[in-house]
Amino acid sequence: MIMFYLFITCLIILIMFFCLYSILPTIIIRKFKLGIIKNTNAAGVALTFDDGPNPKYTPELLDLLKKYGVKASFFVVGSKVEKYPEIIERMSKEGHTIGIHHFKHISSWMLSPLHLKKQLIKTEKAIEKYSNQNVHFYRPPWGHFNIFTLLLSRKYQIVMWSNIFGDWKVQTCKKSLLDNLRASPRKNSILLLHDCGTTMGADEEAPAYMMKNLEVFLKECQKQTQFITLKDLHLQEQQ
Numbered sequence: 001m002i003m004f005y006l007f008i009t010c011l012i013i014l015i016m017f018f019c020l021y022s023i024l025p026t027i028i029i030r031k032f033k034l035g036i037i038k039n040t041n042a043a044g045v046a047l048t049f050d051d052g053p054n055p056k057y058t059p060e061l062l063d064l065l066k067k068y069g070v071k072a073s074f075f076v077v078g079s080k081v082e083k084y085p086e087i088i089e090r091m092s093k094e095g096h097t098i099g100i101h102h103f104k105h106i107s108s109w110m111l112s113p114l115h116l117k118k119q120l121i122k123t124e125k126a127i128e129k130y131s132n133q134n135v136h137f138y139r140p141p142w143g144h145f146n147i148f149t150l151l152l153s154r155k156y157q158i159v160m161w162s163n164i165f166g167d168w169k170v171q172t173c174k175k176s177l178l179d180n181l182r183a184s185p186r187k188n189s190i191l192l193l194h195d196c197g198t199t200m201g202a203d204e205e206a207p208a209y210m211m212k213n214l215e216v217f218l219k220e221c222q223k224q225t226q227f228i229t230l231k232d233l234h235l236q237e238q239q
């Protein structure tokens with residue numbers, strides 16, 4: 001019986017620790033927008049893409065953006081940057097902004113302060129090695145924070161999103177993505193899409209369907225909508 005109570009006590013302490021370390025900081029930071037942005041102050045749309053680079057879909061997406069003269073921002077996974085450096089080189093040459101999305105696609109809830117710092121530094125180094133840009137932006141996977149995130153990532157601007165579409169699922173792309181893209185605000189907005197479907201919970205083919213809808217959206221609104229990349233905002237802020 002004593003062992004049972006000991007077990008329950010340990011379990012409760014562990015759950016409380018986990019909540020204080022991860023869930024509570026995530027809720028507070030996101031609700032009160034502490035050290036993060038969910039919108040820009042620019043009269044335009046910032047298209048952002050997470051989880052790449054992907055050897056199949058990211059080059060196709062870069063072709064699509066080039067076709068419509070759109071500059072976007074990519075939050076990349078550092079280990080994939082090292083695997084596909086030529087995609088990062090191209091992204092950079094074509095004027096897109098590249099930010100950190102951890103070295104592996106792992107939640108900050110599972111990372112010690114030391115491991116989180118390593119995820120940031122390794123990804124920053126990988127991006128800077130293969131692009132000609134300094135890293136200014138960070139988006140934590142799944143939008144998860146731990147109690148040390150703001151302190152350890154203080155040299156970056158943390159960029160969340162104003163609109164998220166569930167485009168990591170093929171069904172959502174088919175059903176609602178285009179309507180929701182059309183309904184998204186044309187100024188101050190940060191739209192979150194994904195150029196890789198290999199993350200846990202995603203459909204591998206989803207980026208193909210995302211791009212089909214994105215092309216229709218770009219075709220419809222390119223003339224009356226300004227698309228901005230986060231790098232430009234950063235430059236404006238420094239002037």
Ligand SMILES: [Zn+2]
Pocket residue numbers: 050051101105141142199
């Ligand atoms: Zn992600």
